Amino acid sequence: xxAHAASPSSAASPRAPLALLAELTHRCPLxxxxxxxxxxxxxxxxxxxxxGWADVFRQAADLGVLQLHLSGGEPASRRDLEDLVAxxxxxxxxxxxxxxxxxxxxKRLEALDAAGVDHVQLxxxxxxxxxxxxxxxxxxSFTRKMEVAxxxxxxxxxxxxxxxxxRHNFKDLPxxxxxxxxxxxxxxxxxxxxxHGWAATNRAALMPTREQAREASRLVLEAREKLKGxxxxxxxxxxxxxxxxxxxxxxxxxxxxNVTPEGLVLPxxxxxxxxxxxxxxxADHPLAEIWTDSPAFRAxxxxxxxxxxxxxxxxxLVDFGGCRCQALALAGDAAATDPVCSRSDRxxxxxxxxxxxxxAPAPEFVWRVAPR
Amino acid sequence: xxxxxxxxAEGTRLPAHAAxxxxxxxxxxxxxxxxxxxxxxxxxxxxxxxxxxxxxxxLDAVGLAVxxxxxxxxxxxxxxxxxxxxxxxxxxxxxxxxSRFLDGLIARRMVDLAR
Ligand code: SF4
Ligand code: SF4
Numbered sequence: 502x503x504a505h506a507a508s509p510s511s512a513a514s515p516r517a518p519l520a521l522l523a524e525l526t527h528r529c530p531l532x533x534x535x536x537x538x539x540x541x542x543x544x545x546x547x548x549x550x551x552x553g554w555a556d557v558f559r560q561a562a563d564l565g566v567l568q569l570h571l572s573g574g575e576p577a578s579r580r581d582l583e584d585l586v587a588x589x590x591x592x593x594x595x596x597x598x599x600x601x602x603x604x605x606x607x608k609r610l611e612a613l614d615a616a617g618v619d620h621v622q623l624x625x626x627x628x629x630x631x632x633x634x635x636x637x638x639x640x641x642s643f644t645r646k647m648e649v650a651x652x653x654x655x656x657x658x659x660x661x662x663x664x665x666x667x668r669h670n671f672k673d674l675p676x677x678x679x680x681x682x683x684x685x686x687x688x689x690x691x692x693x694x695x696x697h698g699w700a701a702t703n704r705a706a707l708m709p710t711r712e713q714a715r716e717a718s719r720l721v722l723e724a725r726e727k728l729k730g731x732x733x734x735x736x737x738x739x740x741x742x743x744x745x746x747x748x749x750x751x752x753x754x755x756x757x758x759n760v761t762p763e764g765l766v767l768p769x770x771x772x773x774x775x776x777x778x779x780x781x782x783x784a785d786h787p788l789a790e791i792w793t794d795s796p797a798f799r800a801x802x803x804x805x806x807x808x809x810x811x812x813x814x815x816x817x818l819v820d821f822g823g824c825r826c827q828a829l830a831l832a833g834d835a836a837a838t839d840p841v842c843s844r845s846d847r848x849x850x851x852x853x854x855x856x857x858x859x860x861a862p863a864p865e866f867v868w869r870v871a872p873r
Numbered sequence: 874x875x876x877x878x879x880x881x882a883e884g885t886r887l888p889a890h891a892a893x894x895x896x897x898x899x900x901x902x903x904x905x906x907x908x909x910x911x912x913x914x915x916x917x918x919x920x921x922x923x924x925x926x927x928x929x930x931x932l933d934a935v936g937l938a939v940x941x942x943x944x945x946x947x948x949x950x951x952x953x954x955x956x957x958x959x960x961x962x963x964x965x966x967x968x969x970x971x972s973r974f975l976d977g978l979i980a981r982r983m984v985d986l987a988r
Contacts, residue, residue, distance in 0.1 A: 517917050517918065563917075564917070565917035565918065567913065567922065567924060567929050568924065593913075619909050619911075619924070620909045658908060658909065661926055687907070687909075687926065687982045688926055688982065730979055730980050730982070731982075733982050735927065
């Protein structure tokens with residue numbers, strides 16, 4: 502979220518968070534090979550119940566959270582989604598529903614509308630059934646999505662299309678933008694796949710080439726100018742092809758928090774891949790205390806934890822050393838400089854590896870499996 | 874919708890500021906907050922914000938004064954008249970400021986304009 506300009510929050514007294522992402526469930530009818538859910542998925546019985554979530558929403562609003570993202574898995578897999586939306590609005594939150602569309606009916610959307618959902622963000626796996634159903638690993642998903650998009654437009658709800666781009670569908674970027682316009686989307690997210698969760702497992706199968714990444718950036722800049730005032734384009738460029746990393750979460754523990762289906766509070770959705778971090782649960786602690794004091798949030802908040810070259814780098818308050826989870830995955834140390842950064846001593850090896858992956862034929866996908 | 878970026882035609886160089894200042898909104902146009910964009914009082918930070926898809930915009934007194942009058946019925950002209958009276962300020966100045974502010978929001982689909 503590009504919100505109040507980020508100023509560093511110190512480890513001792515963080516500023517209030519602006520956004521909370523609620524992973525209501527890990528259940529999802531689709532099996533996208535880049536799903537950001539952890540490889541270890543939470544079972545249905547362990548999920549927080551309606552009252553549990555409603556309490557989290559109230560605490561979040563009291564803490565200063567303004568925007569709530571209802572996500573998953575597929576949030577529509579929760580039968581109480583309508584109640585959850587109503588509870589979030591009651592708490593005073595702006596409610597963004599992040600959905601694949603599967604599991605929504607017109608009737609349910611009408612109920613969600615009545616409950617006060619502010620914005621619908623629909624994922625798009627491809628511009629036609631061939632690509633979309635293949636990536637989601639679900640026959641009929643594309644047709645259903647288009648139907649859902651039509652209902653969203655009918656009801657007058659604002660629609661964002663969320664298109665994850667990778668080596669297989671980058672070629673369809675112009676058609677993706679056209680489709681979003683046709684569907685009446687006010688906004689589109691063109692997000693190059695980020696290599697967390699299942700996407701890390703499928704890196705070679707998803708990695709775009711350097712040319713694809715470059716061409717996408719060019720197309721997006723051009724389209725942004727042309728579509729100004731019609732459709733907003735938010736763009737997540739290819740991480741591995743950039744000179745500097747992105748500021749993951751706008752700085753660890755500075756802007757937002759994630760709550761897992763069972764109520765663990767994470768600084769980012771992939772934080773559980775970092776061994777040794779201690780996460781607190783909403784069952785044991787008030788949310789405000791978790792935000793300020795829990796070891797996981799304190800671990801990489803601010804800049805004190807940094808090593809060289811980050812600690813003496815002039816960009817350290819710009820990108821906060823990149824992504825901690827990526828540093829762990831690629832450098833074996835979560836406090837290291839994100840190897841995506843050209844100043845990391847691991848950068849050259851990483852670039853060689855991904856170039857080789859992107860140039861080699863794509864291996865088969867490992868599909869996300871369903872939680873029990 | 875919003876004006877295309879001014880391109881300097883052959884031989885006519887526009888000064889930089891003219892190129893970036895679009896003409897003021899027509900008095901008869903009617904700005905409106907579309908569904909999914911709403912004013913909100915942030916009680917924790919004690920400020921007004923405009924909430925929109927994936928956006929939180931902190932409002933200063935001027936922005937708030939303008940948006941409080943954007944109701945999808947009042948014309949831009951009427952809004953400017955009202956502000957000029959309320960703040961006892963020259964109408965042209967108010968029109969230019971409000972126009973610039975709303976234009977920025979229109980470009981980001983946070984305000985719609987009916988003419
Ligand atoms: S990325 Fe795909 S599999 Fe994962 S939650 Fe979203 S739609 Fe489901
Ligand atoms: S060295 Fe660290 S702080 Fe500097 S640009 Fe790279 S990741 Fe960012």
